[in-house]
Amino acid sequence: QSEETIKFGLCFDLSKSYTFVTPQVAQAAQDLAMYTNDNGGIEGHPIEIIVRDHGNEPQRGVECYEQLKRDGVFIFNFMSTPVTNAVLPRAMNDENILMQSFVGRGDAVDGEVFEWVFPVGPTYWQQAANDVAFIKDQLDGDLSDAKIGFIYLDYPFGQEPIEILRTLSEREGFELELYPVPLPGSDQSSAWSSIRRDQPDYVISWLLAGGHVVASKEMRRNRFPIDRYIAVNWFNEVDISNIGAEEATGILRGTNVAGGQEVPIVRLMLDTYYADGNGSGPESLVRDVYYNTGMAMFSTAFEAARIAVAEDGWPLTPESMKTAYESLSGFDGDGVMAPVTVTPEDHGGGGKTRIEQWDGENWVPLTDWSADYLDIVWEVIKESSESFSVE
Amino acid sequence: MDWIFLSELAINGALTGLLYSLFAIGLVLIYKASSVPNLAQAGLTMVGAYVVLALARDLGLPLWLAIPIGAVIMFGLGFGIERVALRRLAGRPVVMILMMTLGLDIFLRGTTLAIWGGTSRSMELGVSYDPLFLGDIFISRIHVVGAAVAIGLFVAFMLFFRTRTGIKLRAIADDYMASWSVGISVERGVGLSWALASVVAMAAGVIWGEIQGVDQALSLLLLKGLTVAVLGGLDSILGAVVAGILLGIIENVGADFLDPLVGGGSRELIVAAVLILTVMIRPHGLFGRHDIERV
Amino acid sequence: MFYRLSGVHHANYVSDSRIFKVPADRNLAVFVLLFGLAAPFIVPSLYLNSYMLPWLIWTAAALGLNLVTGWAGQLHLGYAAVMAVGAYASIHAARFGIPWEFALIIGGLASSVIGSLFAFAALRVKGLYLALTTLAMQFVMDWVLTHSPAITGGSHASLQSPTLALLGQDITSDTGYYYVAFGWCVLVTIFMLNLKRTGLGRALVAVREKDFAAAILGVNSFYYKILAFATSSFIAGVSGALLVATFFFLAAPEQFSVAVSIQVLAMVIVGGLGSIIGSYLGVALILLVPGIVNGIVSGGSQSLGMQINVETLAHIPNAVYGALIVIILLIEPLGLGKLYGNIRDYLMVWPFDQLRK
């Protein structure tokens, strides 16, 4: 019986740096697995979600990987850049599937180099490029006189988009101003004083969790219009409530998933399980965009598994899973995310994002799902992935 | 040279610096009263913020009630820590005590988060975020409030260390054995210093919580707090205040010059450099006591 | 019963200065050594690879830190940064085509050089102040690593390690990795054991205890402090390089962060300052306990059918980890090594109560 299950290994950082997102994602995975299992599993095979904590320590991440590997897991998700990096060479060697949406190295979307890595969703590079495209749109298609500020956590996560932004600023002729903020992002006063002085048209923000809250306070103090602030996708309801729903009105967010509870699949979970208190965790976590993020990640994975078993039959293998992933086309998890089309070359699925605005109660999409500057982004990806080679 | 901008950087730096002082005063208190370098101060700060939050949000108490009750709880916690963890290590080498406080820090953080979860929560003190103007200079109100608290605590503790109890605490820091021999209750003294430091930690936690939200990032204040404490002289309350202001200014103004040169993030570098330079050039800091060492 | 001092007489100085004076100790050491050699054939590969291998490498590293903290008495909170230097230097050297044997030595030497910079702080200050300085230096190193793509390998700050090869042999199997780690750990251990009975070890302890008294015996404390830092940094560097070459296969700054420095220090102190067996035990405890507690807690809550919040579950091991440090320091401030010693002493006189001249 137990050989019959499909196991997903979630080695998450549930206790250190990524706790703002991992509980929601884990809960989404468990809910979705429960729902799938209640409805006959994947072609009759139940899904098992195994959650472990690695505390964002590479050491423990590797341990978790090896242990779950022995237990027969070959689809992994680590939700941490350092741990994903630490496990990457092993997973590539062992030819195991690494789900890597939204974290880890951006060039991993290059399926030709990172054959076993599936960062379905936009890379940070693509997301930043899409943000620039949005600004260009707002400024009537011309960026040559524009000034764009980039406020970021001074740490690999925040530094990631700098290169692409530089390239774009050369291409489009806008002025790029960088405002690094030291970890953990709580001290931004001098950055915003400079922003007030420089008066950029828009500020793109690569901050996390509390960082947005601090930024909103600084914006008020420095009288910077909040509707010129484009947050990275890591910006959720908790942050909104910490800022104050009213105060946050007008703030922008680049995102790759549809937020809110009216997304069909989220509604389904609420109605099926949470209405009777049978969810895998507290309902409060469901009312969070990161829950939707988790739904997006795992509905894609489950869909890939379904295709794999349907096409190649049982047992599911890393190879069949990989092939199935690479055959996903226009999949959008019933509206929870941007439609993705994964190919052997592009494991990212197209990199579509959209810009949403908080209207005081809800996120309102301002644009459609789209991906811009693909050529430039891929140039950077190729350049970077070239330097990686598994030996 | 943009003088207005520079003075704004300096003033805001000084205010932020005073908030570091708020944190550092707790360190200094314990060091002054028991020669223990307390690396658990960050953990205590977190606990303090969460306790107040739990009282205010989960129990629905008004802030003016939650804060004093929180203070009482923290006071008790401080005594408890001395009783359980430090009493047995009295007189042991500094390494062990250092490790003990580090262990305590990890324990306090783990426990707090296991109880309340890691999601960032906001501390609403009701301080407005509209800027305060000083000529053309923008100043943040919450920072002014924090600075006022820091200075208030500074005055209170300066007076405290002149009282007989204060002198006894300093005596304890000098020599446990001699203190016992003249009937000073070392345990109670050290406990008192931890209790007071815990209350100070709560004050820091509440103010910082309002500024950056209540989550484990609060524990990252440790390096800055330590730098301030060392720069001021580990056993000098006045030092903690002056050094806080200094560090705040150096950091804020320095980073503005350096960031464009080194590609960002020079703040931590500046803090680390200040710490290293202080220790190398003037280990006892600006106002700290000198070691009396004789061959 | 097994341990007996009576009947053991040392007839000459060679035997009086043996590493293990009690035959039972010697036998135990031989047994452990044999077990270590046979491990790949006995221990399942999961345990070999994800527990024993890191345990051995971290033990070697911890022994290095023990040299500088336990023996020479210099608090060091920047040890992970020194390991990072060795790791990056070795990997760059190996990527450059230098044979691994030399690449490891280059890594060790690079660490020695940078590690000796830490020693200059130690020449001026001690105790708490030194701890803080080294901590600050760790922050500086962290900053340098995250801000120099040239060192850390591009914007992802991760650097792929080439395949390890020693003596012309490519090493790619778990067994191979294990033996490399084992060999290194044995080398470091032998060095540390010898340290206990030579002038160098005594000089280091002298510097730790009272540097002015050491000076009047002709011990140049500057020199020995630097020597201690350089040697321990060399061990750190090679250990760091091996950690990447046999375990992570890829170096990233997070593998050598402040938290890691604190962790190594915890290993050494929980194990017992200056205790070699203590370092083995301390590393085992600090490295393995969070994972074990995690397993127990999640396993336990599942089998009891409790619905505990994942976050709560995740933080409990941390609380336990902290509590463990506190508890061990409370039970025996001198660490696990002393605890082991107590048990051993007890066995030595068993079944009698206490033996006192």
Next chain:
Amino acid sequence: MTDKRETKSHADDGAILACSGIERRFGGIVAVTGVDFVIHPKEIFGLVGPNGSGKTTLTNAITGFYPPNVGTVRLAGNDITGTAPHKVAKLGVARTFQNLALFNGMSVLDNILLGRHIHMNPGVLRTALYWWAAQREEIENRKVVEEVIEFLQLESIRHEMVDGLPIGLKKRVELARALVAEPQMLILDEPMAGMNQEEKGYMSRFILDARAERGVSVLLIEHHMDVIIGICDRMLALNYGEMIASGIPREVVKDPRVIEAYVGGAHD
């Protein structure tokens, strides 16, 4: 400071230790000033003075801990003024400390072995290759140490940790540690503080024997006047950092200035 080459002065010819015009200040405090004296080979030289008169400071000036601000120290004719303590040790000066400076984490044997440090050559590689490099040296030095252990009757506590020993034995271990270095000059700072008459007797015996058998010269600081009178050949009395009398002990103690500043009405 004078050049090391031309330091042979006529007056000190043959002297093992010669101090001239030593002055040492701490901030505003002048701890020692204008002190001149010589110690001849195989001489036991006493140094007395009230507390804070600068006795310890003077020894610190000689051994390099607090180099003199003014004046020169010569050892067997060579200028050693301001030489670092570890180098002074290599040149043949050993000392004990007023407040005991044993290494608590070590056994008596290891403590004494440390006294041999200057005759050994420890290194990282030698330690790593113990059996091939360091073992012989360790054993040779151990033999020397055992001789001194026997001489000072410390056999029974050889392997004990020094922490738990009573002060008297600790002082003896410290003396052993100084003696194994085979110094020309031995400086003892209050070796008999806290000892009763019997123990003082033992200690005096050891000092006399050390001179007789090992030929060392001794600078002895003591508050026990009977010991000073009993075993010193010559002595010097300090007060407020200045010399107030020097010469044969029996005569110096009768000096009214010494009586006023130091001995007082009491006599023991």
Next chain:
Amino acid sequence: MQDKVEAQPILSMNSVEVLYDNVMLAIKGVSVQVPKGEMIALLGSNGAGKSTTLKAISGLLKAERGRVSRGEIKFEGTDITDMLAQNRVAQGICHVIEGRRVFEHLTPEENLTAAAPSGMSRSALNVEKEKIYNYFPRLAERRNSLSGYLSGGEQQMLAIGRALVTQPKLLMLDEPSLGLAPFLVAEIFGILQKINKEDGMSVLLVEQNALAALEIVSEGYLIENGRVVMNGTAEALKANSDIQEFYLGAGEGTDFHNVKHYSRRKRWLS
């Protein structure tokens, strides 16, 4: 010996045993009585257990991981064997510990303040301080400089002064003459005698300097190897030939050149 003491002793210690670290038996059945208002000396060679005896009385053993494993200690009739150190001080026992451990970073003035009992009023404290400065005029001169920089003798005076602030009924001193110049020893002993006479304070004095000690005390105990081997009046002790040989010396003219290499063993040890 009981018959010699008219009044009830202020302190009586009966067959007390002390263990360090639970293994090391430091004193073995020591009994000592201190009559009210008297000065008593405790003599003995190194490591005999004198300091341990004092610590057992003052409760400072705990700080060194020692404990009283047998016997009882009574102070003014109440059993204090298990009392906390600070409570014993409040009861009126103060111990001037070995090695002049003054609070180095405090001024003499603050040292005295630190030792004041919590109940003492500010004016009472000032009176007390003046009294101490009267006993030790040298301290008054340096009352506001850091104690760490005082000379050895001054530190010893401060340590005694600090003990007096606690208003002890029994003052215990551990080798107050250690490392002090002869005239200072005389000065300090003189002052002790004066305090004893004027205030009627009982004193228990541990000394190596038996000659000086036996001059001022009325009675003495001799401890060897953790046991009391002899006790009697000062006169009786001074007359004892062993005491003369091992503790007093043959006066000024001891010829150390003639000390034998292996001297005769003490009678009481055989």
